[in-house]
Amino acid sequence: MIRVLLVDDQPMVRAGLGLILRSQPDIQVVGECGDGGGVVHTVSECTPDLVCMDVQMPIVDGVEATRRLRAADGPPVCILTTFGDEEVLWSAVDAGAAGFELKSATPENLIEAVRTVASGGTWIDGTLLGPILDSYRQSARSRTLHRKRLDALTDRELDVLRLMARGACNREIAEQLFLAETTIKTHVSSLFNKLGTRDRAAAIVLAYDAGLVRPRR
Amino acid sequence: MIRVLLVDDQPMVRAGLGLILRSQPDIQVVGECGDGGGVVHTVSECTPDLVCMDVQMPIVDGVEATRRLRAADGPPVCILTTFGDEEVLWSAVDAGAAGFELKSATPENLIEAVRTVASGGTWIDGTLLGPILDSYRQSARSRTLHRKRLDALTDRELDVLRLMARGACNREIAEQLFLAETTIKTHVSSLFNKLGTRDRAAAIVLAYDAGLVRPRR
DNA sequence: GGTCCGCTCGTACCCTGGTAGGAGAGCCCA
DNA sequence: TGGGCTCTCCTACCAGGGTACGAGCGGACC
Numbered sequence: 001m002i003r004v005l006l007v008d009d010q011p012m013v014r015a016g017l018g019l020i021l022r023s024q025p026d027i028q029v030v031g032e033c034g035d036g037g038g039v040v041h042t043v044s045e046c047t048p049d050l051v052c053m054d055v056q057m058p059i060v061d062g063v064e065a066t067r068r069l070r071a072a073d074g075p076p077v078c079i080l081t082t083f084g085d086e087e088v089l090w091s092a093v094d095a096g097a098a099g100f101e102l103k104s105a106t107p108e109n110l111i112e113a114v115r116t117v118a119s120g121g122t123w124i125d126g127t128l129l130g131p132i133l134d135s136y137r138q139s140a141r142s143r144t145l146h147r148k149r150l151d152a153l154t155d156r157e158l159d160v161l162r163l164m165a166r167g168a169c170n171r172e173i174a175e176q177l178f179l180a181e182t183t184i185k186t187h188v189s190s191l192f193n194k195l196g197t198r199d200r201a202a203a204i205v206l207a208y209d210a211g212l213v214r215p216r217r
Numbered sequence: 218m219i220r221v222l223l224v225d226d227q228p229m230v231r232a233g234l235g236l237i238l239r240s241q242p243d244i245q246v247v248g249e250c251g252d253g254g255g256v257v258h259t260v261s262e263c264t265p266d267l268v269c270m271d272v273q274m275p276i277v278d279g280v281e282a283t284r285r286l287r288a289a290d291g292p293p294v295c296i297l298t299t300f301g302d303e304e305v306l307w308s309a310v311d312a313g314a315a316g317f318e319l320k321s322a323t324p325e326n327l328i329e330a331v332r333t334v335a336s337g338g339t340w341i342d343g344t345l346l347g348p349i350l351d352s353y354r355q356s357a358r359s360r361t362l363h364r365k366r367l368d369a370l371t372d373r374e375l376d377v378l379r380l381m382a383r384g385a386c387n388r389e390i391a392e393q394l395f396l397a398e399t400t401i402k403t404h405v406s407s408l409f410n411k412l413g414t415r416d417r418a419a420a421i422v423l424a425y426d427a428g429l430v431r432p433r434r
Numbered sequence: 435g436g437t438c439c440g441c442t443c444g445t446a447c448c449c450t451g452g453t454a455g456g457a458g459a460g461c462c463c464a
Numbered sequence: 465t466g467g468g469c470t471c472t473c474c475t476a477c478c479a480g481g482g483t484a485c486g487a488g489c490g491g492a493c494c
Binding site: 154155156179180182183186187199 | 469470471472473474475480
């Protein structure tokens with residue numbers, strides 16, 4: 001039996017959600033909340049297996065409430081929202097949400113989302129997946145355009161550029177590649193010419209833009 | 218009726234996939250391919266609604282075949298692979314795949330993937346979604362850690378750092394901020410101290426790592 | 435009123451970064 | 465075999481980057 005806590009400021013929405021979920025023999029709605037503020041407390045009382053959380057709420061919004069639940073080692077959270085823009089999705093993911101479903105989804109999808117999240121899985125509404133991957137593809141496309149400029153570089157010059165783009169000075173690059181510093185200077189000048197950059201700062205920026213190196217995280 | 222083309226170098230896998238898909242009354246397997254090389258040609262002959270594509274194949278791999286199909290304005294591609302590492306996923310997405318499912322998935326999931334992709338949707342295996350979001354969360358976490366170091370900077374120093382991280386030299390920064398070059402030097406030295414960086418190269422790297430500036434795409 | 439801080443600007447100095455030009459060795463390909 | 469390219473290393477030179485230190489001004493805070 002899957003025990004669900006519903007959090008939404010609109011009683012009508014809670015009623016509708018409850019109706020859909022209760023139609024399943026293995027799903028049980030064990031509590032409701034009208035704001036994100038009391039969620040942590042309510043959870044400790046009714047011990048749900050997962051929390052269905054709205055985003056827009058008057059006092060404490062769903063993202064913040066999700067963060068608090070995660071901090072309190074609470075049950076997994078499935079975000080339920082009206083507007084599925086990317087910003088909200090990422091902030092919810094950042095807060096630790098395991099599921100993200102639109103209120104416009106079919107009851108079947110909603111139930112599947114609940115089942116997936118309750119069993120420890122991850123769920124993102126299918127209609128959102130498309131735009132997300134599209135934006136990734138777009139960024140990948142212009143990255144390959146940048147890469148074309150890097151194609152002119154020799155292997156050695158790429159070695160130097162990579163180290164340079166990690167903040168290494170010429171002497172350090174020389175040490176790491178077992179070369180003389182003057183050699184590095186030669187490579188550096190050469191790759192500046194090919195890339196059309198005048199100094200290492202611009203080259204580093206280009207290395208990031210082209211995706212040769214990625215921000216370390 | 219959904220018309221499917223199967224592409225996999227192993228006949229056994231094609232047989233198994235076919236068995237699963239043909240069990241559905243609305244799905245029809247209209248062709249098979251043993252390598253990615255002939256996919257574009259085969260598609261023009263048997264006109265499928267979608268292509269189920271293996272990744273590892275002897276001559277032309279699934280990612281490259283997907284790219285060619287996209288270039289030829291072919292039907293959507295659902296990638297079917299044994300190993301679900303992130304690299305493969307992103308390269309497949311980059312190539313234009315609309316679906317990504319593991320061979321270890323349940324027949325139900327496979328069928329759902331096919332139905333989703335055939336109807337123009339996007340599908341990613343649920344077990345992969347978790348690790349992807351985890352890595353995103355990790356990156357977000359250490360981004361905030363880096364940001365802590367940026368918190369020590371004054372507004373003016375942030376202005377300077379932002380321009381510096383776009384490749385501007387001191388004189389250009391001075392011009393853009395309507396300040397003297399010596400002032401910029403003061404700010405630059407000060408922010409190096411606060412960030413613990415010794416030169417602008419390292420500061421630029423930190424600006425990217427902290428997410429203060431993002432690769433331009 | 436005094437103090438702290440951020441912002442501005444200056445001088446003086448050193449050092450790394452970047453350029454110009456040359457040169458030798460190894461490799462591939464016509 | 466000769467030409468072209470890459471990789472290596474050198475000398476010499478100069479501008480910009482970075483540091484150290486000082487100083488004036490204005491706002492915030494006690």
